[in-house]
Amino acid sequence: MAVKIGFIGSGGIAGHHMRQLDTQKGVRMVAFADVDMARAQACADHYKGRAYQDYRAMLDAEELDGVFICTPPHVHGDIEFACIERKLPMFIEKPIANNLPTAKKIARAVAEAGIITAVGYHWRYIQASVEARKALKGQTICMAVGSWCGGFPGVPWWRRKDQGGGQNIEQTTHIFDLLRYLCGEVTHVQAIYARRIMHTRMKGSTVEDVGTTNLKLASGAIASITNCCCARNWGMVGLKVITHDLVCEIDGSDGAIIPAEGARRQIPAAEGQAARVSAAFINAIKRGNPALVASDYADALKTLAVTIAAAQAAESKELVRVPRV
Ligand SMILES: NC(=O)c1ccc[n+]([C@@H]2O[C@H](COP(=O)([O-])OP(=O)(O)OC[C@H]3O[C@@H](n4cnc5c(N)ncnc54)[C@H](O)[C@@H]3O)[C@@H](O)[C@H]2O)c1
Structure with missing residues (x-):
C-alpha cells in the first residue's frame, strides 16, 4: 500500500519535495493545503489530489500516513499540534520555528506522542x-x-x-x-x-x-x-x-x-541524492522506524x-x- 502524503504549505520548497516524491515508488501525494488556495489547487491539479485552503479541513477529511509541513518559520505551532493530536508523522522544513519556546513545546509533545519526525536538513x-x-x-x-x-x-x-x-x-x-x-x-x-x-x-x-x-x-x-x-x-x-x-x-x-x-x-x-531527505521520511513511515532519518525534531531543536x-x-x-x- 502506498504511503499517502499531504502537504501543508505548497510554495517553493514544497514543490521541490513534490518533484522528488514523484520519482519514488510507494508514495502518493493526495492532498495539498495552502492559505493561498491557487497554490494548493495548482499542486492538486498537477498531482491529481485534493486542494484545501485550511489545513485543518485537510487533516479532518483525508486519511493520511504523513504530512510535509513547508510553511515559513513563523507559521509553526498550531499546525504541528494538530498533526500530533492525530498521531501523524511529520516532515518539517527547517528551521522548525523562529523561537525556542514554541519548538520546545512541540518537541515535548512529539516525544510524548512517540511519532516519527524528519526535518529538512538535506545537507x-x-x-x-x-x-x-x-x-x-x-x-x-x-x-x-x-x-x-x-x-x-x-x-x-x-x-x-x-x-x-x-x-x-x-x-x-x-x-x-x-x-x-x-x-x-x-x-x-x-x-x-x-x-x-x-x-x-x-x-x-x-x-x-x-x-x-x-x-x-x-x-x-x-x-x-x-x-x-x-x-x-x-x-x-x-x-x-x-x-x-x-x-x-x-x-x-x-x-x-x-x-x-x-x-x-x-x-x-550521488545520483538521486536530492531525493534522499524525503525518501528517508517515507521509509521511516513504511518500516515504522524513526531511526532511518538523519535529522529528527529533537535533533533539529539543538540546531x-x-x-x-x-x-x-x-x-x-x-x-x-x-x-x-
Ligand atoms: N531545505 C532547504 O534547502 C529549503 C529551501 C527553501 C526553503 N526551505 C524552508 O521551507 C520553508 C518554506 O519556504 P518556501 O521557500 O517554500 O516559502 P514559500 O513562501 O515559497 O512557501 C510557503 C508557503 O506556505 C504557505 N503558508 C503560510 N502559512 C500557511 C498556513 N497557515 N497554512 C498553510 N499554508 C501556509 C504560503 O502561502 C506559501 O505558499 C521555510 O522554513 C524555508 O526555510 C528549505
Whole structure:
C-alpha cells in the first residue's frame, strides 16, 4: 500500500519535495493545503489530489500516513499540534520555528506522542557529508570554517526578522546543523551582525545582511561561520572541517576529502541524492522506524538553540552559552 502524503504549505520548497516524491515508488501525494488556495489547487491539479485552503479541513477529511509541513518559520505551532493530536508523522522544513519556546513545546509533545519526525536538513544526506562523517571518525577535529554568503531570497517573509528570524536562523542553519552533525555539540557562541545595505534595497527589510559567528564545541574544537545576503550574483556556501591528517570540504551538492599525504579525493553528488531527505521520511513511515532519518525534531531543536544563541550573542555582544534542549 502506498504511503499517502499531504502537504501543508505548497510554495517553493514544497514543490521541490513534490518533484522528488514523484520519482519514488510507494508514495502518493493526495492532498495539498495552502492559505493561498491557487497554490494548493495548482499542486492538486498537477498531482491529481485534493486542494484545501485550511489545513485543518485537510487533516479532518483525508486519511493520511504523513504530512510535509513547508510553511515559513513563523507559521509553526498550531499546525504541528494538530498533526500530533492525530498521531501523524511529520516532515518539517527547517528551521522548525523562529523561537525556542514554541519548538520546545512541540518537541515535548512529539516525544510524548512517540511519532516519527524528519526535518529538512538535506545537507546531512549528500554523499560528501556521508563520506566526511566516515573519514572524521577517530580524528581529532581541530577547527571548522563555514559560510553561507550570497544573495537575498525573494520570498516576502524572509526580510522580516520577526517572521524568518534572520539569515542564520533561517538559512545558514544548514551550516550550523552540518557542523553539529560532523563535529559534535556547540557549547558557546560569540557573534557580530550588521546591516550594511539590504535595508536600503529591500523595502521593509529588518534583517542583518552580514554576520560572523565564533563557536566553541564540547570536544574543544572551535569553528567560525560567516554569513551575508548582500552579494549579487556571487556565492560561497559550505563547510570545511580541519584535522591534522585530513580536511573535509562540503560544498552544497559535492565535496572532497583532502589527506595530508596522498591525492585529494573528490566526492561528486550521488545520483538521486536530492531525493534522499524525503525518501528517508517515507521509509521511516513504511518500516515504522524513526531511526532511518538523519535529522529528527529533537535533533533539529539543538540546531535551533545554537542559531538563537548566536542571535542573542550578537545582540548582547557577549559570549553566550548554548542552552541544553
Ligand atoms: N531545505 C532547504 O534547502 C529549503 C529551501 C527553501 C526553503 N526551505 C524552508 O521551507 C520553508 C518554506 O519556504 P518556501 O521557500 O517554500 O516559502 P514559500 O513562501 O515559497 O512557501 C510557503 C508557503 O506556505 C504557505 N503558508 C503560510 N502559512 C500557511 C498556513 N497557515 N497554512 C498553510 N499554508 C501556509 C504560503 O502561502 C506559501 O505558499 C521555510 O522554513 C524555508 O526555510 C528549505
